[in-house]
Amino acid sequence: MTVENAHAFLDELKKGGHSPDLMSKVGTDFDSSHMSEALKARGTSKDELLKVAAGGSATTDWISAGAAVVGCAAAGA
Secondary structure (H helix, E strand, C coil): CCHHHHHHHHHHHHHHCCCHHHHCCECCCECHHHHHHHHHHCCCCHHHHHHHHCCCCCCCHHHHHHHHHHHHHHHCC
16 A cells, blocks of 8 residues: 555556456555645645535546546445
8 A cells, every 4th residue: 555556546547447357446546635735746635525525616637537526436446
């Protein structure tokens, strides 16, 4: 579990969107603190992702891509 794995997850998410295989990495390849660090390095946060998932506006590409993760996680995917 590393921050580098969280960055790789975000890169893959942005490139190809979410998939069951990609989502299976959540909690196994990285934990919440790793994702927080990766998002911070990209200029966003979990709070910003939740705002976008709830219908707010995205201020960066990472927020737009990450909103898909939040939506899937909320739906239990």
